[in-house]
Amino acid sequence: MKQIISILVLICMFGCVSLPETLKKKASSDLSILAVSISLQAPIALFSKDASDVLFVKLANPKDKKSVAKVIPSNFAADSYVYLVNAEPGTYTVILAGAEKQNQNDTPVVHYLNNETIEKIKINVNKNELVYGGKFVLNSSQEDAAWGKVDKANRDQKLISSNDTDFSRALLYASWLDKVESNDVGKQNFLEKAKKVFAESEWASIVK
Incomplete structure (x- = not known):
């Protein structure tokens, strides 16, 4: 029995992810939670992964002349979902997505989304709500033709990890949207996981 308990504790230590204390409190009553799931498909299946980090862009509000676009890194990940907790209301897209190393022998990856894909991904976030943008499946290539469709300004962006992962030696891919999976079953599966993550928070x- 003691051995079983010890094994369960170890599994939880390496597999359970807790919401950081800094994210358990709302920075403001108007802020929200944005979540996405991104499947990063690579030419070699070994390097296909689920994203652990995302670089979002909050688009400028066309109705506000003073509004400017903001590049905002995700700040939490759990159960193959990537979150921006304390997200400001507005419209968001994704420009980079990456996956950290799973073990010492693994290699992190970073996917740079092409312009067409960035235009297709639009997620609206209102005040004080949980938004699940769906599951995005990205295909990728390292060929020059694929990189030619990635905006140079985006290629200069760096992925920032919420878990202190070093992406400086990551495999880099130019990516495009293959499909979006957004249905009631997927949303319900997400919600069940999210309820556990945010249960002891403001x-x-x-999250309902």
């Missing part, structure tokens, strides 16, 4: 009331 966000619990909107």
Whole structure:
């Protein structure tokens, strides 16, 4: 029995992810939670992974002349979902997505989305709500033709990890959207996981 308990504790230590204390409190009553799932498909299946980090862009509000686009890194990941907790209301897209190393022998990856894909991904976030943008499946290539479709300004961006992962030696890919999976079953699966993550936080009331 003691051995079983020890094994379960170890599994939880390496497999359970807890919401950081800094994200358990709302920075403001108007802020929200944005979540996505991104499947990063690579030419070699070994390097296909689920994203652990995302670089979002909050688009400028066309109705506000003073509004400018903001590049904002994700700040939490759990159960193959990537979150931006304390997200400002607005419209978001994704320009980079990456996956950290799973073990010492693994290699991190970073996918740079091409312009067409960035235009297709639009997620609206209102005040004080939980938004699941869906599951995005990205295909990728390292060929020059694929990189030619990635905006140079985006290629200069660096992926910032919420878990202190070093992406400086990551495999780099130019990526495009293959499909979006957004259905009631997927949303329900996400919600069940999210309820556990945010159960003991100030966000619990909107995770429903």
